[in-house]
Amino acid sequence: MTASNRKGTWVDYTVGQVAALANVTVRTLHHYDEIGLLSPSGRTPAGYRTYGAADLDHLHRVLAYRELGFPLEEIMAIVSDPDTDTMGHLRRQRDLLMSKVERLRGMVAAVDREIESRRMGITLTPEERFEVFGDWEPVPGYGEEAERRWGQTEQWRQAQDRMGSFDKEDFARMQAAQAEWVKELLAAVDEGSAADSERAMDLAERHRQLVGLLYDCSPAQHVGIARMYVxxxxxxxxxxxxDQQRPGLAEFICAAVRANAKRMGE
Structure with a gap:
């Protein structure tokens, strides 16, 4: 916050001019003067007090710390520290701003997770969600992308309606059923079961029933879902x-779902 005339000579500012320049009130500047935080160092020939270059630099530091949330008493101690020069203040303000940025990013991430949960119909408290889902999180942006792609479908409407009525126990049962299904699926793959075996087709049918907890899913629709995994x-x-996936797992599921649909006459 510095200024000069066309000849390069510094031009002092009146309190009104500084208030307009710094976007603060005249009353604020008078208060800073009263408490000894910032006092104008110059005077006009008529006796009016004016702010010089050093005063404006000082004000810049004060306002920066004020923006960071420091109380005036603490700002007074900081800016009057003789061991801290202008570069020191700038470095400190930058560090504080970066810390604030990280906090704000964390807040944004928390809001994004809440938006994602609500888009997916998960209306549990944070404690309940953690208890049910552990450290699992949806893929960032999935809820928005899913709504864009399927938001106009009957299946989406059914899923939102049904999940909106689920409580913690409902989600816990779904999670347990899916975890058991995944365990048996991986065992079938690791043991070399054929994708068109009774074992694999039964697993495919159980998956269709899991999907059916959210929306009505015909065998033909189930085939479309399985193709998407590939x-x-x-x-x-x-x-x-x-971390549990195996090479070829998506293809195995897709083939088993197709075989099951065929077994069911579709």
Whole structure:
């Protein structure tokens, strides 16, 4: 916050001019003067007090710390520290601002998670969600993308209605059923079961029934879902955690679902 005339000579500012320049009130500047936080160092020939270059630099530091939430008493101690020069203040303000940015990012992430949960119909408290889902989190942005793609479908409406009525116990039962299903699926894959075996087709049918807890899912619709696991591998993360997946798992599920649909006459 410095200024000069066209010849390069510093021009002092009146209190009104500084108030307009710094976007503060004249009353604020008078208060800073009264408490000894910032006092104008110059005077006009008529006796009016004016602010010089050093005063405006001082004001800049005061307002920066004020913006960071420091009380005036603490700001007074900080800016009057003889061991801290202008560069020291700037570095400190930058560090404080970066800390504030990180806190704000954390707040944004928390709000995003809440938005994601509500988009997916998960209306549990944070404690209940953690108790049920542990450290599982939806893929960032999935709820918004899912609503964009399927928000106009009957299946989406059914899922939102049904999940909106679920309580903690309902979600816990779903999680337990899916975890057991994943365990048996991986065992079938690891033991070399054929995708068109009775074992694999029974697993496919159980998956269709799990989907059916959210919305009505015909065998033909189930085939479409299974194909998506192959064409969009990230979708498989909602079914099987990435650290549990095996090569060819999506293809196995897709083939088993097709075989089950055929067994059911579709």
């Amino acid at each position: 064409s969009e591998p990230e979708q498989l993360n909602f079914l099987v955690r990435p």
